[in-house]
Amino acid sequence: MIAPSVAVKIANVQKKLGDLFVHDAIVERGELVVGQELELIVDHSRRAAVRANHSATHLLHEALRQVLGDHVAQKGSLVAPDRLRFDFAHPKPISPEELTRVEEIANAAVLQNAPVSTRLMSQEAAIESGARALFGEKYGDEVRVVSMGHALEPEAAPSAAFSTELCGGTHVSRTGDIGLISIVSEGAVAAGVRRIEAKTATEARHHLNEQAHRLHDLASLLKAPEDELNQRLASLLDERRKLERELTDARRKLAMGGGEGAAPVAQEIDGIKYLGRSVSGIDMKDLKPLADEAKQSVGSGVVAIVGVAADGKAGVVVGVTPDLTARFDAVALVQAAAAALGGKGGGGRRDLAQAGGPNGTAAEAALEAVGQALREKAGVD
Ligand SMILES: [Zn+2]
Known part of the structure; x- marks a missing residue:
């Protein structure tokens, strides 16, 4: 059998002007001329x-x-x-x-x-x-x-x-x-x-x-019968939530100076207790609760917690215990920390203020900046 010299593939059929069907076609081989006869082959499947x-x-x-x-x-x-x-x-x-x-x-x-x-x-x-x-x-x-x-x-x-x-x-x-x-x-x-x-x-x-x-693969991955996949997955998610909570707690405890019962040590600056901590791997939203905990542990004093996130950016929270808010403003202190972290500003109240900066490697410098600001202010009073 001789292969036909012209091959045309129909790409689209449209109904135009009532009953006229127009075929859009691509010439795949040879050249189409007026009057040429073609055999139409339908792709049946x-x-x-x-x-x-x-x-x-x-x-x-x-x-x-x-x-x-x-x-x-x-x-x-x-x-x-x-x-x-x-x-x-x-x-x-x-x-x-x-x-x-x-x-x-x-x-x-x-x-x-x-x-x-x-x-x-x-x-x-x-x-x-x-x-x-x-x-x-x-x-x-x-x-x-x-x-x-x-x-x-x-x-x-x-x-x-x-x-x-x-x-x-x-x-x-x-x-x-x-x-x-x-x-x-x-x-x-x-x-x-x-x-x-x-x-x-x-x-x-x-x-x-x-x-x-897919269901079969999931069942073998989760080592559970197919009809128990829902329960298996629900219990795994539950377990994960529980572990995340435990991990957050453990990191918080570690950040505050060790395991159970190990009280963090504060330094004294002109008779004011100052507790500064740099922590990594904790959620920025946990910084405030950490500062509150630190305030409780010092009783009377100033606390600063710098948290360094995975992307290298830092957040900082400064807390001042109620007996000292007349003398020290957490907002002014947190601004000193923010400057050290390459950030600007900071906001909050006299007893608790928050700021941040792009340069997490300066966490220790930020804690030192709060100490320095505290020293200057305490010296003036
Ligand atoms: Zn129909």
């Missing part, structure tokens, strides 16, 4: 997948309407070989229970394996028959009505279809050809518009298999 996804969109639309209400109108749709996307009007998130019911109902229609029928009729007759207008199509006088499955509601007429819509698209011949519908996501796209994404047939099966494998 791709087309079958698109068909299943498109038909599943009809079933999901009806299932959504049954579960959420008649206000569920289509706002957009995308049909790809590997998935389908359906946007529709609905004012609030869909609960997991509602989503499960939608999936159940749509799959019930799949399992009926009922024929999909298309009929051409006048637009009026179609609307009268209860067909829903769909897919943003411009309809001519004569429309195509697609009916799928048998109505599930007990009160429905025996001949009533599960879904009846106006649609010109390609469909499966029986609902069973869809194989399986699996909703993979649900979310908001705009105010009052929700989006669901779903997979069908082989893609749906692959998706579910992947999830099963």
Whole structure:
């Protein structure tokens, strides 16, 4: 067989000017000339997948309407070989229970394996028959009505279809050809518009298999049976929270001069007790509680805690015990520390003030700066 000299791949098909279909094509080999004859070869597996996804969109639309209400109108749709996307009007998130019911109902229609029928009729007759207008199509006088499955509601007429819509698209011949519908996501796209994404047939099966494998891997990682993963994970998270608390406490104790009962030693500057500590690896929000603890331990005096964070920046808290706030202002003292750390300012009250700076390596210098400021002030008084 001689390979054809020209190969063209169709990239996109659009419907223009009513019934005119325009194919956008890429010439992959050779040169296309006017009058040339080409053989059209359809990629059947791709087309079958698109068909299943498109038909599943009809079933999901009806299932959504049954579960959420008649206000569920289509706002957009995308049909790809590997998935389908359906946007529709609905004012609030869909609960997991509602989503499960939608999936159940749509799959019930799949399992009926009922024929999909298309009929051409006048637009009026179609609307009268209860067909829903769909897919943003411009309809001519004569429309195509697609009916799928048998109505599930007990009160429905025996001949009533599960879904009846106006649609010109390609469909499966029986609902069973869809194989399986699996909703993979649900979310908001705009105010009052929700989006669901779903997979069908082989893609749906692959998706579910992947999830099963992931669950299996997690179970072996966590060394727990699959149905006990929730409890196992919850208890691990609990344990982690407990350990974090213990670690924070241990670091705090270490920062304050050792283990249990080891009281930190304060120096005396002109008769004022001064306790300065530099700590690393603790949360900046723990600096104030640390300063409060230090104030309690000195009873009467001034305390300064410099905390150096993992990124090298420093925070500093200065505390003054109540009997000394008339003489010493924690805000003025913390500003001296901040300057040493390469920072500016600092704020708080006369008994407790906080500041910070970029240069954590100057922690000791910052403690010394507070001592120096204290010395100058005590000397003046
Ligand atoms: Zn359709």
